[in-house]
Amino acid sequence: MGYVYILRCADGTLYVGSTRDLDRRLVQHEEGMGSAYTRRRLPVELLWSGEYARIDEAFAWEKRLQGWSHAKRLAFIEGGVDAVRQWSVNDRLRRAAAR
Structure with a gap:
């Protein structure tokens, strides 16, 4: 365990x-x-x-x-894996758009 x-x-x-x-x-x-x-x-x-x-x-x-960031950890605590499932995808899209 x-x-x-x-x-x-x-x-x-x-x-x-x-x-x-x-x-x-x-x-x-x-x-x-x-x-x-x-x-x-x-x-x-x-x-x-x-x-x-x-x-x-x-x-x-x-x-x-x-x-994970502080914000992502808090979102996970509040809503579990479903609450943070798209965070990495969204982060990659934001970084790509900023280039």
């Missing part, structure tokens, strides 16, 4: 992580023993989490989400 999660930090930034034990990992973040990034931005709040059959699936989603 694996989990991927998105935290909102005190400064408004979003942190994406993955773990085998979500409850334990959240406690670690809250106690300042998570990542160095969240330690400097306490308190943190869990905004979203997803459960996967295998940790490598969760890790792959973590890396995917880390590459």
